[in-house]
Every structure is written in structure tokens, then in C-alpha cells.
Amino acid sequence: MKKVEAIIKPFKLDEVKDALNAIGINGMTVSEVKGFGRQKGHVEVYRGTEYEVNFLPKSKIEVVVPDSIIDKVISTIIEKAKTGNIGDGKIFIHSLEDVIRIRTGDKGEAAI
């Protein structure tokens, strides 16, 4: 099993989710994070004084998948999250020791 962690632009979230859904992934966990990277932030001005806001809002998708479909998942995310502009984000792949479904106690791939 692998855990795929993708940092993407927030407005791409729904598209990515739907596409993953379409290839049979029916579970994922999403959180709001702030990203810092090549893409530079924006400026806010309060009463004439400017502040650079470096951190940009990003969405982090975490999805655990069996080894078999990892490539498909990655290509799906890339396809949907890509705009071609700086700031599109990153995908990180971890290997996972185990997964357990709390409701049933199932372990391993059966629990995904």
C-alpha cells in the first residue's frame, strides 16, 4: 500500500476528487494547507502599508491506495491538477505499513 499526498491548487480540488472517484477510488482525506514555493504570494495593503503574504492557500489530498493502481492515481492527479503554471503543486509517495478500518477492524488492502 502507498499513501499518495498531493498538494494542489484549491480550485482544482473538485475536479481531482471527481476523477479519482471515476477510477474507483472511494476514499480520501483533504485538508487546507498553506503553501510556500516558487510561486510568489500576493501583497495586502492596510492603510498604505504593504505586507507580502508569502503563503498561498493550497489543498492537500491524502489517499491510500493498493500498490497496483498507484501509477493510475498519479497520472490522474497530474492530468486534472495541472494548469502548467508555477504553483501547481507536488505529489509525495510514501509506503505504508498497514491500514485498519475502524468500523470493522479489517487490515491491509481490504481496509482501504
Next chain:
Amino acid sequence: MKKVEAIIKPFKLDEVKDALNAIGINGMTVSEVKGFGRQKGHVEVYRGTEYEVNFLPKSKIEVVVPDSIIDKVISTIIEKAKTGNIGDGKIFIHSLEDVIRIRTGDKGEAAI
């Protein structure tokens, strides 16, 4: 060392935290995430138009523990977070390379 990552129903958070505490775990990190899984979301209606809200609020608990107590931690989480209904969540187990306590610079199990 292992990192246990549990996605649970938010209203179970306090119970799980207290139970982990009771078995001697005295550190954990919690974040609010949005879950997408078998449990379907709810519907919001604004001026007669319905929207399906797919993402459900979940709590993610991250707790790093020595290998020795990993089973106890898992069974404790299952016991407390389980309602038996869809949406109870998942537990993911990662192996960790190292842990460092910032305050002291301690490394490894001593730092947990």
C-alpha cells in the same frame, strides 16, 4: 518508532484523546480534515437550490509511539472511535526514521 495516523469522527476526539492519555501516551497532534468515503455527505439548500456536500468533517490524530506499544494504541483507538456505522474512519501506520525533541535535541525513542 511508528507514526499512527487515525481519521475519526470529530465528536469522538475527546474520548480517544483521554483513552490514549490513560494508556500513557502524552503527546499527539490533531488537525481538522475533510473526509470523503463510503459515508455520503449531506445536502444544503439555498433559496431552493440543493447542493450536495460530499466532504464530511473528520479529525485526524497523529501520534508517534515506540514500536512496543503500537498494538495497544491501535486497539485503544478502535475501541473508542468505533460507532459501528459507516464513516468511522481509518488508521494508517507509517514507520518513522527519527524523532527529535526541539527543546532538548533528544533523538529517537527518548524524544517521543
Next chain:
Amino acid sequence: MKKVEAIIKPFKLDEVKDALNAIGINGMTVSEVKGFGRQKGHVEVYRGTEYEVNFLPKSKIEVVVPDSIIDKVISTIIEKAKTGNIGDGKIFIHSLEDVIRIRTGDKGEAAI
């Protein structure tokens, strides 16, 4: 490649970010989490009734780096995030299987 995950005090975030930037790290992802540890929380009182708030606001920095500079990153974080008081936080080190840059499809260290 390694993923360094640091849980730190929120008011140290900017300092740590700037220091990592200075040693050449130009990407990281930050999220707001709630920490539970040795540092005890505070008390809130509403209409004479006290509640203990156990969870303290913390910032989680996730930064993926090549193996070569991992020690420098860790020492930088420690240096900047340390106040010497309880609650300074933890650093967790994971090994990562792969990294992909969504914009270009680059893989491995080239994608960091």
C-alpha cells in the same frame, strides 16, 4: 529524499520559514494543528464555569528535502524554533518513495 515534519509554536513560524529559505529550501507546506503534550493548556471561563482547553495551537511544517541536506535542515529548525520551554515541539523524519512535480511531471530529487 526525506520528509521532515516539524510541529512548532505558531509564533516561530515566520522565523523558521525565513531560515529555511536562507539555506536554500524554496518549498514547504504549512498547516495549523492542535497539539497535546507535556505543555499544559489554558483555562477558559464562561459565566463562572471553567473549562480546560487541552489542545494548543501549533504549526506543522512539512518540507521534503534531498538526503544530503537533511542534517542542516534539522539543525536550522531546532535553532530557530527553540525557546527552551516545554511545548517547543517535535521533528519527525520520514523516508519518501518518490516526489513528482505536477506542473512538469519531474520525478525524484529533481522535483523537490
Next chain:
Amino acid sequence: MRRFVILTIIILTFISGFAFGGAETVSAVDAEEPEIDTGDTAWMIVATALVMLMTLPGLALFYGGLAKRKDTLNTMAMSFATYCIVSFLWIAYGYTFVFGPDIKGFIGGTEKLFLSGVGVNSLSTTIPEFIFVVFQLTFAAITVALASGAFIERMKFSAWVFFTVLWMTFVYLPVAHWVWGGGFLAKLGALDFAGGTVVHINAGVAALVGALVLGKRREAALKPSNLTLVVTGAGLLWFGWFGFNAGSAVAANGLAGAALINTNMAAAVAAISWMFTEWMHTRKPTVLGLASGAVAGLVAITPAAGFVNISGSVVIGILAGILPYFSVATIKPKLGYDDSLDAFGIHGVAGTLGAILTGIFADPAINDAGKGLLYGNPGQLITQLIAAGVTIVYTAMVTLIIFIIIKAFTGIRVEAEHEITGLDESQHGEKAYSL
């Protein structure tokens, strides 16, 4: 739900019948305009608007900000819906049952059902009667809405709608008639300038009874989701209360001025007094404490505003910052009832306090209609106690019956799961914030 909707529509349609029956005759009478005073009229339109503002958005904000995030909208909806429902019913039959010709001291007659006979030129003392009608309407509405504070985070919204209709009809109307409509408590000489008994004791006792019937919430703690709303609500309540109390002079005169100064004084002193009590008791002066103290002071001065002098208002304010504080911080946890937002603890307790202190501090130099114990009339104190006592007993009984009826008919409490996920989603399908 459907059953409930249909029934409600039937009731409303039925009531509307009166409206159209009476439509032709409306405003045909009272063509003369003997003594309208434009200054009094100007003030009373504004006072009416001010009291309206107290419920919406004043109380909605005060209560909504104290509720948990997931129950914020439901809490606000209770005040909102109640204001609307009472607005209609008050015109339909509320006004006549309170201010219609007295029937044996117990209730007003049906003469002015749907304002029959009240026209554009009808006067109530020096102001158009239409304005007096709406002014009084706003009091009925807020009284019902106040009680919701004890029921939130667990009561079905449909049950609350029924409660509004029944409680306004069977509790508010008779009590208001007794005290303000020439009923038996008025004849007895009970003093209630702007509603200590009619509004606050009444709502507070209903709140307590309802809280007991509903039972405890699963998470029975006051953990405010948004205290900026609470401060906003408290500010608007204070502002609106000038209309409530000084408006109860029903004229722009010195008595209104006395009510104004007393109101501001008692609110301010009670806020300070609560703040210091808390500061010593729990080591922190809270913003919620300031807001709660101010409201308690406003409640306590309500019956007294047009009777006491400034010293009286200071004493009332000091006590209003202390007694309700201990009632919510010490007594409530001991007794263990779950009055979610302290509707009883603040309105019931401070209302009773104010009603009693009015019997002590009423100064005939301010208003010769009232002479308290301190000015040589111990009987007034007795009268006040009787009026408060009668109201408490009557309200407690009828509120209990109403709750039993609603429980039988639609149920009163949401399912456990809905309580946990929040009433905003289960009752309204909305959420307060998407930030």
C-alpha cells in the same frame, strides 16, 4: 414534518378568516384626531423600531454567538421565526386579548380582533393607535424569543414553532392583560414599568420549565462560538432597551428621560459589578461577563425604570451584577438543570430582583404612580411579591402543559445524532460559516 406544516397552515388560514371578515370595517371608525402630539408620535415610532431591533438581530446575535458553531443558525432562527409569528398573531388576536375591554380582570375582550375598528386616525393617548399596537407587539415577540435561550442545541424547530403559538396565546396574553391591560394585577396596584414581570419573569420561568422538560444536552457546556456576535448583540440590546424602557412612558417627556437615565445607569453598573464579581471569583474579567452583566442590569431595571431615582438604579444595578452571576455560576451547576444560555438565570432571576426592588425603591418624586417601601409604603413590596408569585405559578403550570402537549404531538427533542452533528444541518440544511 408534513403533518406539522399542514396543521400549521390550517391554523393560519383559520385565523386569517377573521382578517378578511373584518376587512371592510377596518379603519372606518375614529375619524377625529383630537390630540395627536407629533413629538410623542415621533418618539414612539422610533421606540417601536428600537424594540423590534432587540429581537432581530439583537437577541439573535446575542444568543447565536453563544451557541456552538453547529447550532448557531438554529438559535438565530428561533428568534427570527418567533418575531414573525408573533407579529401576525398579535394583530390577529393578541392585541385585543390584552388591551380589549377587560373581562373580569382576566383577559381582554374580542372587540379589536384583527384590529377591527382601529383606523389611521385612532389614537392611544397622544399617539396613533397603530403605533401603540406595534410597540406592544414587539414586547410580546421578544418575551417568547427570550425563552429560547434555555432550549437551544436540542429542541426541534417545529416544536419551537408550536411553542411560540401556544405560549404566546396561553401565557403571554393573559399575563400581559393582568398587568398592563387593566387586569387584576393592575387593579391590585402592581408596578411594572416596562415588563419585569410580564416579560422577564414570565420568559425566565418558561425557560426553566422547558429546560427541565427537555433535559440535558449531550454537551451541556456553554462554549461560545463567536463572542464578537455576543458583544454586538449586547450593544444592540442595550440600544434597543432605551426604546423598551423610555418608550414605556409612551411619550417624549420627563418620565421617558428618567427611564432613559435609569436604564443606562443600571446596565452600566451591573456590567461593572458582574465584571468585578467575576474578577474576584475566577480571577478573570471576561467580555462575556460584561455583556451578561449589562443584560442583567437592563432586565432588573425594566420594571423600575420609570419609578425609581438614580440612587435606586445604582443599587438595582449592583445587585443585578451579583445575584444572577451566582445563580448561573454556582447555583445552576449545583442543581444541574440545563438552561443552555441562562435565560432563567439572567432573565428570571434579574426580573424577579427588579420587580421586588421596584417595591422598595419606587420614588413618588419620579412618578407619583409608584411609592415603595423606602418612601413609606411597605404594602407595595407585598403587592410586587404577589404579582411575581402569581406570574411564576401560572407560567410554570401552563408552560408545563404546553410542553406536554407538544411532546405528544410532534416531539420536542431532536435525535441524538442530529444533536451531535448540530441543529443547523438537521433542522435547516444550512451551515452558519463557510470560511
Next chain:
Amino acid sequence: MRRFVILTIIILTFISGFAFGGAETVSAVDAEEPEIDTGDTAWMIVATALVMLMTLPGLALFYGGLAKRKDTLNTMAMSFATYCIVSFLWIAYGYTFVFGPDIKGFIGGTEKLFLSGVGVNSLSTTIPEFIFVVFQLTFAAITVALASGAFIERMKFSAWVFFTVLWMTFVYLPVAHWVWGGGFLAKLGALDFAGGTVVHINAGVAALVGALVLGKRREAALKPSNLTLVVTGAGLLWFGWFGFNAGSAVAANGLAGAALINTNMAAAVAAISWMFTEWMHTRKPTVLGLASGAVAGLVAITPAAGFVNISGSVVIGILAGILPYFSVATIKPKLGYDDSLDAFGIHGVAGTLGAILTGIFADPAINDAGKGLLYGNPGQLITQLIAAGVTIVYTAMVTLIIFIIIKAFTGIRVEAEHEITGLDESQHGEKAYSL
């Protein structure tokens, strides 16, 4: 941006020229004070303040809370900037073009440019003319601001500033003159007590036309970011509307009382009616429904407030809770235009409804200036239809032209990327919340 700023400054400077030209003569005339009534004056100062409050913060909150988080401030800025710009232009030339001496029924004369000749002692009936001027100013401001509800989340802020200037000048001023300034619709006998035609139909139609020209948003869904603001805004609108409608009597008298009671009744009944309609249609009574219904009721009663009796206000309220509901919940999705916050769906539809029903329910026992179909005068209904029709056609045409001009000059829509990241950042460089 620079081009726009410079141009605007030139325009403003030019207009200011009048001010200083006229400065010496200002307030030199009208030294006698024949019949000021302090009660009427007191009421009208307050009524003015109340209508001001409707735009700021009332409408800003109502609309801002409905907008997405990332567009909240831009939405609020539209109301804010408009109130300020109209405030200036109204004094500069708006007042005279509406209330100056009638020129062929179409527009007022330039006599009172920059209030030339209006002094501290000038009266408008029984109140100082200065107060009447500002009272009317607040109507002009909110009318423009209302239209913004259809344009949010995609319109350039600079385009909105231009729209404000042009639309107020070429649409609001003539229409207001026709109906209230002694223009041809007034002469025809059209009834519009407080602005059903001038304010709500007018703004609603402009909203629809603008929404069509602007096109759909990328995320064309109403997903309110903060419903507590919406409730607050609705409450303040309701409160302010007492000034709007009862203030339109321009006196503290029985007619103001009638407008007061009708306003409260229609708002309350429409809120309930919308709530139950929704409850049956989608199974949930929403808080947004209560707020939307209340606003629809307030809109619909606006032209009728000082003409109908209470039964009339009940009928108007019931219909105002049903028709606009279906117009936004059923018709809008079918037709597919993107009226972001239903400025047309609520103000256009309920405004038209109210204008028509005024022709039916106007009761001469309330106000002998108005006699509707039900009281034997079917011609009034025709007149109302004509007035509404003329306004709709004129507004639609001129609004379209204005949009075309602005499109050519500065463009009207923000870049796609800015729409996605939100207008708060791209137009203002701010964000609403840092929580």
C-alpha cells in the same frame, strides 16, 4: 486603473465647480420659518438615519454574507462606495433633477443645483428642507446599491464605480422625477408610497440586464460564506425599513403609523410564507429563507405601505413569500441567467407584485390619495401597470446602453484568474477574515 482614476477625478472636480460657484449664495434665501413641526422634524431626522443604515451596513452585510468568502469585501465595497458617491452627486445635481421645477413631466429643472437657494431655514412642508434632501438621498443610494447583488463575484470594481455614476444619473433621477417629483407618472396618478417602482422595480430590472450582459460566473452557485451576517443584515434592513416606509409619510402622524404596521405585517407574513413554501418544497425551513422572505415582504409592501389596510398587507405578505421564492428557486435555474444574489428575483419580482397589488388593495380609508380595484377603482390597477411597464422598459434600455459604454471604456468583467482567486484580493488587495 490609472486612466480610470484620473478620469474620475476630472469628473468630480468638474462637478465640484458648481459647488463653489454657488457657495456664496447658499442658504441666503428663505429666512422665514413658517411652520416647522419639531415632532415631524425629529421623526424625519431619524427616518433619514434609518434609511442610511439600510445601505451601510445593512445591505453590505446582507449581500456580503451571501457572497463567497473570497468576494465578501468586494461585495461590501460596492454598497459602501455607492452610498458615498451618490451622497455627493445627489447634492450636486440629483436633488434638483428630481425635485426641481418640473420640465415637461420628464425631469426637474436645475434651479437647486448644489442646493442653491436652500438654507438652514428652508422648509419642505413641516420639516427643514436639508433633512428632506438627505432623506431622499438615502433612497437614491440604496437603489443603486441593490442592483449590485446581481453583479457580484465577477464585476470590476472600477466598472461598478462608473455604473454608479451613470445609472444614478440617467436612470434613477428621471424615474424618481416621474413618480415623486411631479413628473408624468405622478400626473397620471401612479401610486408608489415609498418606492416599489422607483426603487425596487428599477433596481431589479437593472440587475437582470446587468446579469445578462456580464454573463455567468464560473462558480455560479449561491453558497453563503457567513449567514450570521445575512441575519444581521436582514434585521438591520427591517429596522431601517421603518424609516423607509413610515418616513415616506414625511410626518409623525397616523399615516406613518399605518405604514409602520403594514410594513411589519407584510415582512413577518412573507417570512413565514417563504419558510412554509420552502418547508414543503425542499423539506427544510432555512434561515436564509426567513431572511429572504422578510426582505421580499418589505419590498412588496413598499409601494403600498401608506395606502392599504392590514388585510391588504397580509395578502401582500403571503404572496411576497411565494412568488419570489419560485422565481429564484424554479424560474431562474430554468432560464439560466446568473443573478448572483437574486436582486431581480427578489426586488424586481416583489417590487412589481407590490406595485400591482397597490392598485388592487389601496383603501381610501387609510389614505384618500389612493383608491384601488377592491374599492371600486379598476383604473388604478391600469395606472399601476403602466407605471411599472414604463419603468421596466426605460430602465432596461438605458441600463443596457450604460453597460455597453462601460464595457467599451474600462471593461466590465475581471480576468478569469482573478474571479477564481476572488475579487477581494484582485480588486482591493485585502481579505475579509484572518481568523
Next chain:
Amino acid sequence: MRRFVILTIIILTFISGFAFGGAETVSAVDAEEPEIDTGDTAWMIVATALVMLMTLPGLALFYGGLAKRKDTLNTMAMSFATYCIVSFLWIAYGYTFVFGPDIKGFIGGTEKLFLSGVGVNSLSTTIPEFIFVVFQLTFAAITVALASGAFIERMKFSAWVFFTVLWMTFVYLPVAHWVWGGGFLAKLGALDFAGGTVVHINAGVAALVGALVLGKRREAALKPSNLTLVVTGAGLLWFGWFGFNAGSAVAANGLAGAALINTNMAAAVAAISWMFTEWMHTRKPTVLGLASGAVAGLVAITPAAGFVNISGSVVIGILAGILPYFSVATIKPKLGYDDSLDAFGIHGVAGTLGAILTGIFADPAINDAGKGLLYGNPGQLITQLIAAGVTIVYTAMVTLIIFIIIKAFTGIRVEAEHEITGLDESQHGEKAYSL
């Protein structure tokens, strides 16, 4: 903390002594009611309520929304507690020291301590004196509260409580007496219609001195946590300011009308002027800019509202949108003092501007009590400069002494750790939002 609480209680108890000493005689006098005007009375009750609203929740929201999330409640608490404390002290001794019989032009006599001798029938010109007393109270309260804007995010709450008591007593009371109570500046002929000098210069200078003594915050940046609150606050301030300025006519008359129209004009023009200045200077028109400009305009027109004509108000508005902008955007960063929310930058600067421009633009055709430079009376400008200068010097000196005293007694600044974690938690044990 305990030491502080006990001391405060002792002080309050001592002061209360007066109240009860005087209790018997209160309201025994002034039984005749020669010339009450109900219209004026109606307006002044409302004006009082409006000014009350400015502090609570108006200023609390405006300042609270600008504060960081973790300091929001503390910021709101400063306004809230101050309003309450001043409410009490004003009645206790404030009123008499300002409006009691003049003692050598410097302070009022003690005749009306605890309103001794003021009864329900006492009049102040045409309105009940009770109302005049509360109206003036609201001015004292907001003046103190305004200064808090410069101190937030680092000042101990207990120190602020002391500051309120001392500064109101030793700065506000004398200055108000000099200008409004028949003191030496009044005798000199200084014009200050509604408080440019007494309120805004006074508070602004105190703010600057306090900011210097307190020193810089660790995070000395203005990063508003919730701009929707700021817009709401600005709207309520504008609304309330109609009471502030038009209420300062103390009658419902043409002068009130002039103040009304000038107030609205200056606020609107200043908002636009600030917006365009910013648009050119930093390329973005911000919502905070609109709000700040509006407040600056309201401040600047305050001394002038009942003296200048409309052209005057336009000029004042334009300048009020430019000068304060540069004072906060350019001068403050250069000089480096940490006036957290620009209480000096806006109130001090715009207040001084308004005081001076009043000396230039006062038009005797509006109010024959004032004749400025433009109308042939250059001496007025000198008088204005003297009045402003005297106030600045006096306030600066006494504020400094007060800060030194408080510093010695309780300390003025919270511990560094508390500043970082936020004052809401450390001072009040609460948090603003649990969303």
C-alpha cells in the same frame, strides 16, 4: 490583580457615598415644566441612543475587527468597560464638573454631584435635563474609548480601567468644561459644534502620548482579523454620528438639519477622497480605506457640522480623506511610534484639521454664532488655533502624568509571552471565535 480589584471597589464605594447622601433630595426641585418641546425631546432621546451605539457596539466592532484575532475581545472589552465606567462616573461627578456653575473658567462647581437637584421635571432648554445629562455622558464615554485604539495588543486591562477613571476625570472633564461648560475657551469664542477639540483632538493626543509610553508591539503591524466587523462598525459609527452632530443642535430644527447634511457629505466625500488617494498611491482602493476615510470625514466635520455650509463640508471632506491618509501611511512609519489603530493618525489629525477649518469656513448664514475667515473674521481662525493648542498641550501633559502613575501602580504592559499568545487569553481567559 486582587490589590487592584479591592482598591477599585473602595473607590467606587466611596463615590457611591455621595449618591446615597444625596438620595433624599434628588428630584425634589424644579417642579414647574415651562417649555418642554416633545419634538426636541423625541429627537434628543434618540440622539442619545445613537451616540451610545457609537461606542457599543460601533467602536468595539470597528476596533475589534482591526485587531488581531487573538486580541479581538480585549480590544472590544476596552470600549465596553469604558462605556460602563464613564456612565457611572459621569452621573456621580462628571456632569457637575462640566456643566455645574463655572469656577473661574476652569471647572464646573459641585452643585449637581450625583445629579443633586435634577428631577424628572428639570429642563435643559426645551428638553428634560435627564436626557441632556445622558446625551453628554455618551460623549465622555466615546472620547475615552477612542484613545484605546492606540494602546491595544499590549496594554494590561487593569491599567486601562485605571486610565479610564483618571483620564476621564483629569482630562476630559476640564477640557469639556472649557469648551462647552462655559469655561475659558468658550468665553474666548472657540467654536466646537460637536466635539472636534473636546473629543477628537483630546482623544487623539492622549492616544499618541500613550502609544509612546507603551512602546512598540512585538508585531507592530495592522493586520485586520475581520474586516466585516470593521465595515459594520464604520456603518454604525456613521449612523450614530447623526446623533452626535445633529444631536448637538439639542433641538429638532434647521440647525440639526444643516448638521445632518454636512455630516453625511463630509463622511461620503472623505471616503471617496481616501479611496482615490490610496488608489493612486498603492494601486488598490481598499475597503479599509473607505471605512477609514468615512471616519476621518466624520471626525473632521464634527466641530464644523453646525457652522459651515455644504461647500465647506465638501472641502473638509476632501482634505479629511487626504491628510490623515498620509499621516498614517507615510508619517507614522517614518516617525516609528506604534499607534496600533491610528487613533492619533485619524482622530487627532482629522480633529485638528476640522477645528482649524471651522475657523475658516464657519458661515453665519448657517449659524450666526460662528463667522470664519472666509466670511471676514480672521480672528476666529486664531481662536481655533489657540483652543486646539491649549487642548493639545494640556492633554499631552496630563496624559503623560496619568500613564506614569499607572505604570508605578499596576504596570501598563502585559508580559511578552502574553502579548504573543494574545490578550484575549491572558487578560480575559476567553477566545473570540471557536469556529
